[in-house]
Amino acid sequence: MKVNEFARQLGIVSSKVRYYDRMGLIQGERQDNNYRNFTPQDALNIYHAQMLRSFDMSIQESLNAKNEELDQIDEWVGAHAESLEEQIRWQEIKLLRLKEMQACFQMIKEGRERVAQFSRDNSYNVWNFGFGAVRTPGxxxxxxxxxxxxxxxYIAIKIGLQSVLEDRRPLDVSIGLGILERNKKKLDLKLPAEVERKEGGEILQYMLEVSDPFQLTCQDLRPLLEECQRRGKPIGQDLIGRIYLSYMKNGVFVHGIGLAGEI
Structure with missing residues (x-):
């Protein structure tokens, strides 16, 4: 039969059949009338290669697999299963991060209860831009x-306590990167000792949108400062938070920020 007819029987495009032929996966003998003597074994070889390809095995690897013992195939499958499990684990962490971001976006969009109480996880932060940035090899x-x-x-932000107490304009702002302890453990990251570790606990988180985080003033933080004062817990530490995402609002590029005050 012709390549096109064989391909239709297989349910694949003819270019794939020609590719498999070039790779030596099938052995359809050519006849004088330009037909090929494709056999059920050729079809089986292609289906088998497609099945292995669906698990990311290359065509060359599937060719090699024809000459391998069961133990060798089992070893490949086992290694790939471990790799896939690792990918799934990373994707699960990504999903949790996306849902976390969605919750914060919702708080910003609703504009209600912008100062809310949360239980914060332990985190690790570095500050490499702005006031108080540290630049050591670690x-x-x-x-x-x-x-x-x-x-x-995540992108981390810190506002120096002294600048808040003195009501400086602008406040002393640093940015850098951070990670929650649970994610650090999941990824098995080894961070240098110079990284600042922030203990968890109950916090008041304030969501705000600003066009320039380095020009923040106490007026921008007024709802958070007033709520802490009302609870009898005036700000006594640097304010630590995250910049969740940057976007356009009313024609202005802004940063969605969550800042935390200890309570």
């Missing part, structure tokens, strides 16, 4: 590690 290494592991890490 910090630089931490920046590289966290940068390579986004979105499991």
């Amino acid at each position: 910090v630089q290494k931490a920046v590289e590690i966290l940068s390579e592991n986004m979105p499991f890490s």
